[in-house]
Amino acid sequence: MRGVRAALAATVLAAASACAPAGEGTALTVFAAASLTDSFGALAERFEADHAGVDVRLNLAGSARLAQQIQEGAPADVYASANERTMREVAAAGRVEGEPRTFATNRLTIAVAPGNPLGIESFADLAEPGLTVVVCAPPVPCGSAAEEIERITGVTLRPASEEQNVKAVLTKVRTGEADAGLVYVTDVLSAGQEVAEVELPEAARASNDYPVAVLKDAAEPELAREFRDFVFSDVGRQELLRAGFGAP
Amino acid sequence: MPRVLWFPAALALALVLLPVAGLLVRTDYARLPELITSPASLNALRLSLVTALLSTVLCVLLGVPLAVVLARAGGRAVRLLRAVVLLPLVLPPVVGGLALLFLLGRNGFLGYLLDVVAGVRVPFTTAAVVVAQTFVAMPFLVVSLEGALRGAGDRFERVAATLGARPWTVFRRVTVPLLLPALGSGAVLSFARALGEFGATITFAGSLEGVTRTLPVEIYQRAETDVDSAVALALLLIVVAVVVIAVARPRALEGVRS
Structure with a gap:
């Protein structure tokens, strides 16, 4: 019984520490369409290299599924989608800050x-x-x-x-x-x-337009805006071009 | 029974029931009839029922002999086989689907042979759905039966044999009747698993209305764009499963000897 209790206590402790913020690092959560896997993966690495202590967490899935997760209240800072319809849905739910902007096209x-x-x-x-x-x-x-x-x-x-x-x-x-x-x-x-x-x-x-937006209630709004602007920067454009995307 | 068991038991029950309750709460009852009677829904439902039934029949036809062999034959190889039979339970369904593709697909060795010799292509057909469902559902039947057989022991069979019964007669008159109660619950489990099968189906058989798009695949597709409609269909799937289980084998799940 004592063994069981010790195991239980250890589990609770482990769970508690997993929830606590990891040191001084800041996490930026980016929800991006599955077709952005390679390009945003590269962008995230570059962004982390420029911002010490920042950990960019990519959630990659179909745009519609991501839109749904955001509407259900998933914690996200940035949303980059593969078409305008899914972005409109998120905007209609009141989760978008400002106007979404098209950063790439795909066909x-x-x-x-x-x-x-x-x-x-x-x-x-x-x-x-x-x-x-x-x-x-x-x-x-x-x-x-x-x-x-x-x-x-x-x-x-x-x-x-x-x-x-x-x-x-x-x-x-x-x-x-x-x-x-x-x-x-x-x-x-x-x-x-x-x-x-x-x-x-x-x-x-x-062709599809790919819009990106910072989300309302973002945990890291400043960082989220910086990431969005980074997508439009020269570095961002190069990565997208290399992956085969067209310019907006 | 120690009273303290009630606590984890209640937790277990809550873990099963509360998500289903969540589904019921989220259902859009005004649109429910229209959503579940649309042609796409009815096509998916019909396909699901037909394929799950066929898969269950296949599971019984192939799984009963396999369970008897595993329970009655000895040796190290059989012990290893017992573990191998469980593989579809452990494999992620998508991996199961890929494995089936690598066997029965156009470039798989059996698939290539079928194509060249008989002109038969399995992927993207309703047959592929049945194969995928049988693949994932079979272990449930085999495990139930094998457990029952080994629990019962082989003394009845030995006695019958010493009394002069031939092996086939022993199988028919002794082994099969011993199996019957477990066969009921095993078949229901297989049917339920086949009805809910999704990952291997979409990977191996694809998704086309009326041909390969079963109810779970239809639900997955709708969940991307219209959650209400996915929830309505999920409710339909649950009701169908409960009704079929209740009608087909009222006492099967209790495992009692009928």
Whole structure:
């Protein structure tokens, strides 16, 4: 029994110390769209190097899920989303400080197996029977962009699957289950040699704007504004450009 | 029973019930009928029921022999197999889905063979959903049955054999009746697990309405954009699970001999 009590006490102590602030360090919590994983990861490191004692914590997920978490009261200082609709939702819930600003654009492209063995050349080729095509589901940003391209080109796809996020589409192409998938330009870049790209010029007319905003009730409002401005700085632009994003 | 057990028992119950209560509180009852009778919801519900039932049948057909072998055969290899059978319980479902892809996908060795020899492709089909569900649900059946068999011992089977019964007769007339109570609870557990299956399904089978988008996948998708509608569907899933369990095997979960 004494052993149990000691273990209990130790657990309570450990839990208490885990909640306490860690030394003098300050944490800045940034909620960012999953497609920003690489670029914001690099930005966070640079920001930490410039600000001694600051720990940037990235929460990376689908924009819609992040918007929901923020509306449910998740503690966050900065929100960077992959389209304007999700940012509007957060703004409508009264959680945004000031006006969100667009810092990057992204557009869809066609991802195929390395070397493009099936010789896919255009969006219209994706509608050919016998081809396994995977897209995002319409409610998520990459899905609504795909629908927009269907509308622009007048080509209707018959996808084998409508995935929940763009990384899932990429996985299906990477593993060879899908012959082609509609993903962002930045995803093709981050996948390196594992997939090849087929240019999709029509996508330029259906590009997403990426807005960023400081959140109301941010624990570190000063630092949050600095981080937002850092995204717009030369360093920020370079990182985004390198990841394949377009300038706003 | 020591009274002190009541305290942790109540905590355990609260841990299970309170989140469900939270779900009930958050439900938008005005929109509920409209949300759960939309074509997308009904398609997902139908697909879930059909695939979970098929998976349960597969679990029984394959899991009963496996449990008997594991419980009755000896040797070190069998002891190792007992642990291996539990793997789907430990694997994150997404990893299970990837594993299935690497086996049955286009580039998996079995998938490649099926494609070349029979022209069959499993991923993105309803069959893939059933395979994924069976994969994650099977351990529940096997563990329940194996535990029951080992608890009962093999003395009845030995006696039957000494009285001249052939192995097949022993299996049919002694082993299977011994299994029946545990089979009920095992099948219900498997069904419940198959009904809630999500991670392996979305990874291995994808998500397309009426083909592979089961109720949990539909819920996941809606949770991104419309929480109310996801909550309504979650409620539907819970009600379906409770009704099916109550109707199919009222006493199954008690594990009593019927």
